[in-house]
Amino acid sequence: MQNKHYIVLTASLVHICLLSIALDLLSPRQAWAQEEEDPYAPIVLPVTTESQSANPSNLMNPNISLVGNLLASYHNGQPLPGSQAEGMGIVFQEIELGFQAAVDPYFRVDAFLAIEGIGPELAFEQLELTSLCLPTGLQLQLGQLLAEFGRHNMRHLETWDFADNHLPNRYLLNEAVNATGMEISYLLPTGTRLLMIKLVAQALNGKSDGLAALTGLDQGLGNANQELEWDDIRLAALGRLETAFTMSPSWTLVLGGSFLTGPSGEAGAELDSWLAGVDLYLRYRQTRGTGYTTVSLAAEGMRRRRELGGSELVDDGFYAQLFYRFAQRWNTALRFDWVNGDAVEEVMRSSASLSFLPSEFSRIRLQYNLARSAPTDDLGHEALLQVEFSIGPHGAHAF
Numbered sequence: 001m002q003n004k005h006y007i008v009l010t011a012s013l014v015h016i017c018l019l020s021i022a023l024d025l026l027s028p029r030q031a032w033a034q035e036e037e038d039p040y041a042p043i044v045l046p047v048t049t050e051s052q053s054a055n056p057s058n059l060m061n062p063n064i065s066l067v068g069n070l071l072a073s074y075h076n077g078q079p080l081p082g083s084q085a086e087g088m089g090i091v092f093q094e095i096e097l098g099f100q101a102a103v104d105p106y107f108r109v110d111a112f113l114a115i116e117g118i119g120p121e122l123a124f125e126q127l128e129l130t131s132l133c134l135p136t137g138l139q140l141q142l143g144q145l146l147a148e149f150g151r152h153n154m155r156h157l158e159t160w161d162f163a164d165n166h167l168p169n170r171y172l173l174n175e176a177v178n179a180t181g182m183e184i185s186y187l188l189p190t191g192t193r194l195l196m197i198k199l200v201a202q203a204l205n206g207k208s209d210g211l212a213a214l215t216g217l218d219q220g221l222g223n224a225n226q227e228l229e230w231d232d233i234r235l236a237a238l239g240r241l242e243t244a245f246t247m248s249p250s251w252t253l254v255l256g257g258s259f260l261t262g263p264s265g266e267a268g269a270e271l272d273s274w275l276a277g278v279d280l281y282l283r284y285r286q287t288r289g290t291g292y293t294t295v296s297l298a299a300e301g302m303r304r305r306r307e308l309g310g311s312e313l314v315d316d317g318f319y320a321q322l323f324y325r326f327a328q329r330w331n332t333a334l335r336f337d338w339v340n341g342d343a344v345e346e347v348m349r350s351s352a353s354l355s356f357l358p359s360e361f362s363r364i365r366l367q368y369n370l371a372r373s374a375p376t377d378d379l380g381h382e383a384l385l386q387v388e389f390s391i392g393p394h395g396a397h398a399f
Contacts, residue, residue, distance in 0.1 A: 062101030062109075065392035067158050069093040072385040080371045080380040081347045083164065093386070094157050096125070100395050106133045110395070112156070125156075125178065137187035147177035148185075148200045148240045149258040150279045150300050152319075161323050162353050163367045163386040167337040168317025171344045172275065172304045177260070179208030179236065194246045202238040206262040211236055214262055214273045214304070236262025254281040264307050277302035294325040306343070315341025329357045346374040363388040 071093035075083070095115045102108040107129055114125040127144040134140060146154050152169055153176055165175060181204035188197040204211065214236065242256040261274040279300040286293040299320040306313045319337035326332070333353045340346040349371040356364045369382040 062099050063393040063395065065098040065100075065390060065394040067094075067096040067098070067156075067390040067394065068388065069095075069157055070387040071163060073382065075380065075382040077380065080349070080369055080382045081167075081345075081373045083369070083382060093163075096156065096158070097122075098392075098394060100393075102132070103129075106131065108132055125176075137189060139185050139187075141183040141185075142181075144178060144180050145183055145202065145204065147179070147202060147204065147238055147260060148183070149173070149177055149238060149260055149275065150277045150302065151254075151256065151281060151298060152300060153177055158388060158390065161321060161331075161333040162335060162351060163365055163384045164351075164369070166300075166317075166319040166335075167339045167347055167349060168300065168302050168319055171339045171347075172302055172315055172317045173214075177211060177214070179204040179206075179211050181205055181235070196242075196244040198240075198242045198244075200238070200240040200242070204236040204238065204262070206236040211262060214260065214264075214275055214306070236260060249287045250284055252281075252283045252285075255279070273304070273306040273308075275302060275304045292325055292328045294323070294331075296323045297321075298323070304341070313342040315339065315344045331355050331357075340374075348372050361390050 069092070070090060072090045073079075073083070074088050093116070097113045099111045100109070110126065110128045110130065111124065112126045113122050115122055124144045126146055129142045131140040148154055152166055153173060164170075169175065181202055183200065183202045185198060185200045188199070190197060238258065238260045240256060240258045242254065245253045245255075247253060256279045258277045258279075259274065260276075261272055264273045277300060279298070281296065281298050283296040284294065297320070299318075301318040302316070304313075304315045304317075317337070317339040319335065321333055321335040323333045324331060332355070333351075335351040335353075336349070337351075338346075338348045349369055351367060351369045353365055353367040355366075358364070363386075365384075365386040365388070367384040367386070369380075369384070371380045371382070372378070373380070
């Protein structure tokens with residue numbers, strides 16, 4: 001009798017095991033699907049998104065950061081054209097103070113103040129009020145904006161691959177184009193992670209100091225302080241199309257085109273300036289193994305046309321740079337840049353840099369520049385040593 005109970009119990013356990021296996025085989029394999037998500041699977045963007053709420057613990061305490069850059073320079077004779085260093089010695093290249101926080105579920109603020117060199121002047125490099133609750137892909141920004149012209153104009157000093165600015169940005173954009181205004185951008189729903197298309201439109205104050213290189217006010221051809229009538233107030237308009245292709249988990253290609261137009265010279269003058277540019281960014285990043293290899297190629301060309309003083313001035317600029325991260329804390333870069341035109345004498349420069357990052361909060365960079373400029377065609381040499389440090393939480397910059 002006892003053996004019969006064992007037989008029944010054993011048979012019951014076998015049936016339960018078989019039933020469990022069958023149910024397991026017939027049930028959806030959610031755990032398998034979560035192990036590795038296919039990055040190339042098509043996606044469908046929702047029509048709307050929920051508003052992003054502010055972090056309750058951070059409502060009265062915004063993220064505050066400080067980034068400092070010390071620059072030491074040496075050159076043979078006179079400083080090179082376009083050099084960030086006014087002479088030999090050590091200076092504070094820039095001190096950036098950042099404040100970032102969500103205002104409420106509908107807006108966030110990103111404010112960056114910058115001091116160039118040692119002086120009492122503190123100016124807003126960027127102060128943006130950004131929407132958080134618009135339909136998917138749509139975003140509105142107001143305030144002191146960096147013009148989304150090309151790739152480099154939107155990048156802060158701490159994200160550069162070199163210690164100094166590119167010649168086209170230095171001469172044609174007067175270091176950086178920024179002005180008060182508004183921006184609306186839209187990320188088109190492509191239905192796939194392989195392709196990203198972004199449209200940007202900006203309306204900027206045409207009389208801002210940040211647009212001086214475009215308007216000609218930096219050359220005394222206009223009067224930014226003169227009294228304006230309503231009919232004299234004009235805006236600068238910018239449009240940009242950016243497309244990103246994910247060719248594989250390791251390879252990304254970004255192509256962009258930008259066009260900026262605005263008033264020239266004195267207020268009310270029926271003269272216009274425009275600035276057009278195209279840019280390319282190709283990146284390889286190691287995604288397998290334990291290495292840190294990253295290689296990127298960036299290139300940008302631009303043309304500026306201004307109608308000033310009864311004449312038309314056309315200037316061109318181009319740069320290309322190759323970046324190589326060969327270890328966790330080490331990277332190097334090579335660059336060639338060039339400018340020439342009616343308002344800018346020809347300058348051709350080659351640069352090489354080597355950077356060491358003791359941690360994510362500091363960097364030491366050594367750079368060498370070799371430049372030739374018209375009309376003498378003399379070669380100039382320059383060596384730069386840059387030391388960067390940062391404290392406080394600093395939000396990620398645009399890709």
